[in-house]
Amino acid sequence: MERTKQLVTSKTFLIHFILIVGSVAMVLPFLWMILTSLKTYAESIHVPPVFIPKDFQWGNYKEVFGLLPFFKFMYNTIIITELRTVGQLFLCSLAAYAFARIEFPGRNFLFLLALTVLMVPGQVFLLPQYMIMVKLGWLNSLQAVIVPGLFSAFGTFLLRQFFMGLPKELEEAARLDGCNHFQIYWRIMLPLAKPGLIALGIFTTLWSWNELMWPMIVNSSPESMTLSVGLSSLQGQYLTNYPILMAGSFLAILPMLILFIFLQKQFIEGIAVTGGK
């Protein structure tokens, strides 16, 4: 008995040891980012490194806002992320409901068409999408990032899985009460598909917030830049001033970090859902 107890404690100890080593590796870069962002330039390139800056240089953050229209970037990114997420949730769930719960001619064919998009790597769309934006005169505008991002084969597929799992009796009762399909979708099905909606919402939010290539291609003027693109331009200008670069980086990730802290459970469950289906 004593032996097994010892064995168990040494096993738990080993597990914690491995997990802690991993955790340190996970957190250290973030810690270093924050610490560096509060150093003077001289402190940042001091050898051996200064770990805790003597005076916290909050001015670095102010400087980032002075160097680039960072507020504008943040505003752009928030608008883009919000509209894409809300738009996708509505449009994808609408289509997903029809694909899952209504029989109509051409359903399988149209769904296969949507699935094709899912199979193709993003780069295949980029050139023609860019030319559409040129034709529409949408370069350097927020809608260049928002509009193509409203439609998602992935989201439609994900939510369809959710709607398919719901019992049929629900809608039959509603139909007898004289509800039409939109009412059934809106009042009955949508509330029941909440886990799916949360998952898609989180996925889309993360994706739009962090995306780099497409916003960089279509929006190169500071007026319409997103944070990701702003960071890369900051890097171009302040190649070696790491306190400034780190302050910019931290500002760019802060909103997602706050969202994550408040919605941890939803984030993690949401990701598990997108992977598990």
Add this chain to the structure above:
Amino acid sequence: MKEIPLQAEVKAPKKFKVSSLTKTRKRSDYLWAYLMIAPTMLGLIIFYLWPIIQTFYFSFTEWGAFGQYEWTGLDNYKRMLEDTNLLKSFKNTGIYIIFTVPIGIFLSILVAVLLNQKIKGKSVYRTLYFLPVITMPAAIAMVWKWLYNSDYGLLNYLLSLIGIKGPQWVSDPKIALYSIIVVAIWSGIGYNMVIFLSGLQGIPKMYYEAAEIDGAGPIRVFFKITLPLLSPVIFFVSIMSLIGAFQVFDLIFMMIGKSSTALESTQSIVYLFYQYAFVLNDKGYAAAIAVLLLIVILIITVIQMVLQKKWVHYD
């Protein structure tokens, strides 16, 4: 990603005589369905499906300076055969995949299995491992570039403490790709861990109880129970990671400067695509690269689908 049931409830009762009432009901059903799918389908056709066809078309054209293009047949594809840069980008992407995908999956399974034990502080660990997942790749690249800095970086300082002179992590052509690989693995563990963890929690407890009664050790339990029952999830994650790894761009774009000596030995297929399409304005050739990427990914996915029969266990 098992087979997708396309016909969920097709077998509605058909024996009833189709009265005019059900007919109008059917017609209104169709109308609703088309209305509901219309926005998404139109968007997908305009912004995604039609562009696929266009990219195929463009891959047979050459572009002039003012956006005009002409049909040049297979020229772009012939050009690929002699393009050493493209060959190198395939090699770089290949190395990137070979390291990030298996090591990433191994580490995330390890963390998931450890977090699936009866220990304290699970949710704290889970949160910490998940942090990189929510972080913008551009910011991740920036902070790692700083950690990697050869003169003032934290990493080389730590190495110097144990008497090692650290290399030039991101500018030495021999090392840079591996430095990027480390960052990619680091940032991907949390995502796959969460998926594996939910897979592990789906394994019925009775299997473990049975194994305990048989007196099987933890290693044996892992290989005989956990791994086989987790294999559908491993299969799914490996397909998704592979497809993702094929498209690596952000980290390379942010960490390796445009004039860096390490660019040639790090640029990926998608990086090259971006260069040709949007920097060099060689859009026809870029389209051909995109088509090639599509074909390679499809072939590899099909191979994985075929191979899965040998190692993936479905109940």
